[in-house]
Amino acid sequence: MNKSVVLIGTQWGDEGKGKIVDLLTPHASVVVRFQGGHNAGHTLVVKGKKTVLHLIPSGILHEEVTCMIGGGVVLSLPHLFAEINELEEAGITVSGKVLVSEKCPLILPSHVELDRARERKLGEKKIGTTGRGIGPAYEDKVARRGLRVKDLFDERSFLEQLKINLEYHNFILEKYYGESSVGLQESVDSTLGLKDKLLPMIGDISKELRKRRGEGKSTLFEGAQGSLLDIDQGTYPFVTSSNTNVGAISGGCGVGPKSLDYILGITKAYTTRVGEGPFPTEVDGLIAQHLSSKGKEFGSTTGRPRRCGWFDANALKEVAQLNSLTALCVTKLDVLDGLDQILICTDYKEASNGELKPIYEEMPVWEGSVAGVTSKSDLPVEAISYLKRIEELSGVGIDIISTGPDREDTIIEKNPFC
Numbered sequence: 001m002n003k004s005v006v007l008i009g010t011q012w013g014d015e016g017k018g019k020i021v022d023l024l025t026p027h028a029s030v031v032v033r034f035q036g037g038h039n040a041g042h043t044l045v046v047k048g049k050k051t052v053l054h055l056i057p058s059g060i061l062h063e064e065v066t067c068m069i070g071g072g073v074v075l076s077l078p079h080l081f082a083e084i085n086e087l088e089e090a091g092i093t094v095s096g097k098v099l100v101s102e103k104c105p106l107i108l109p110s111h112v113e114l115d116r117a118r119e120r121k122l123g124e125k126k127i128g129t130t131g132r133g134i135g136p137a138y139e140d141k142v143a144r145r146g147l148r149v150k151d152l153f154d155e156r157s158f159l160e161q162l163k164i165n166l167e168y169h170n171f172i173l174e175k176y177y178g179e180s181s182v183g184l185q186e187s188v189d190s191t192l193g194l195k196d197k198l199l200p201m202i203g204d205i206s207k208e209l210r211k212r213r214g215e216g217k218s219t220l221f222e223g224a225q226g227s228l229l230d231i232d233q234g235t236y237p238f239v240t241s242s243n244t245n246v247g248a249i250s251g252g253c254g255v256g257p258k259s260l261d262y263i264l265g266i267t268k269a270y271t272t273r274v275g276e277g278p279f280p281t282e283v284d285g286l287i288a289q290h291l292s293s294k295g296k297e298f299g300s301t302t303g304r305p306r307r308c309g310w311f312d313a314n315a316l317k318e319v320a321q322l323n324s325l326t327a328l329c330v331t332k333l334d335v336l337d338g339l340d341q342i343l344i345c346t347d348y349k350e351a352s353n354g355e356l357k358p359i360y361e362e363m364p365v366w367e368g369s370v371a372g373v374t375s376k377s378d379l380p381v382e383a384i385s386y387l388k389r390i391e392e393l394s395g396v397g398i399d400i401i402s403t404g405p406d407r408e409d410t411i412i413e414k415n416p417f418c
């Protein structure tokens with residue numbers, strides 16, 4: 001059936017979207033990224049072999065699929081080609097499968113330096129960014145001075161604008177942050193220097209997506225980061241610099257909202273956050289240690305340990321509305337195996353200092369393990385009641401449950417494409 005399915009992270013990223021994109025890709029002719037950049041880290045495990053993707057859509061492991069990078073994505077060309085090399089060295093075919101929008105804003109080396117200099121200057125008040133230049137690249141786009149993929153094809157005017165941008169970036173780096181400047185040659189090498197390699201991959205994503213839909217082919221839109229990191233609706237200022245919610249697809253790929261048929265919210269069975277910012281259900285001590293070590297909660301982009309906490313159904317309820325979620329996919333249920341207490345946040349109350357304190361409900365724990373379970377009827381009743389409570393509190397049904405990192409470790413109650 002011709003369908004457009006969207007995958008959205010419902011928390012602060014790292015919900016396990018990569019695995020689910022990989023799992024659903026055989027049903028789609030194209031997988032599309034529409035926002036963010038190589039700040040994302042999508043981990044896929046196939047037959048025990050791990051692949052981490054940052055920029056290339058997570059459908060790339062499949063032969064018969066086109067992977068598109070929409071114009072809403074900020075693009076680091078050196079990173080794109082490094083990721084392609086890595087994949088090809090691992091025996092994965094990339095050539096002829098990737099299409100990049102000519103509208104993508106380019107990330108310059110000076111964007112990376114500005115991102116890092118700003119974080120250093122903020123000190124204790126830092127955002128905790130991935131240090132990949134994402135924020136400054138989006139700033140230049142919105143300021144209407146940014147360089148885009150299509151600009152590479154008029155070398156003279158590209159160089160002119162590059163010099164202007166670099167002069168401005170270096171002024172801030174040197175005069176405001178007291179840091180070293182970035183050279184023109186480095187900036188040219190990482191943009192114009194890679195133009196010829198990029199040329200065969202450039203295309204009109206919007207047109208291509210519409211054409212495929214007309215031909216009855218299905219599309220999978222792959223969100224990066226998570227709803228709570230959305231620049232407008234997230235926990236500002238501790239957010240990323242793009243819109244991470246479903247609304248970003250229109251701008252980021254040039255397709256209208258009515259052409260989206262099914263929106264799947266990916267949610268981990270507990271919560272994590274990497275970087276600074278509020279996290280009402282954060283825990284420490286033994287529970288945090290359990291979630292962190294069993295869930296291998298270390299950032300796949302920066303290697304930083306992720307902060308861990310209980311499931312926040314109150315936040316999910318809001319996120320479900322923001323994204324018009326059709327259904328949920330709950331990931332990493334197996335990480336809750338072996339806990340002697342499981343809490344779920346149902347609401348917040350405001351403390352006298354204005355901080356939001358979670359109100360918890362205690363859920364029954366289960367004996368044994370749910371790891372690798374592939375049928376809901378094989379789950380312990382306590383695990384089923386945990387999932388049911390998530391559905392009740394969020395108002396959204398669960399169609400997919402992930403019980404381990406491998407493709408096979410999945411319970412599919414309903415396939416979004418069928």
Ligand code: IMP
Binds near residue numbers: 014041127224225
């Ligand atoms: P930036 O996107 O590098 O500017 O980082 C802004 C915030 O978003 C920081 O808290 C990062 O840790 C967070 N962030 C960015 N990308 C991801 C991701 O893919 N997963 C989880 N957190 C992310």
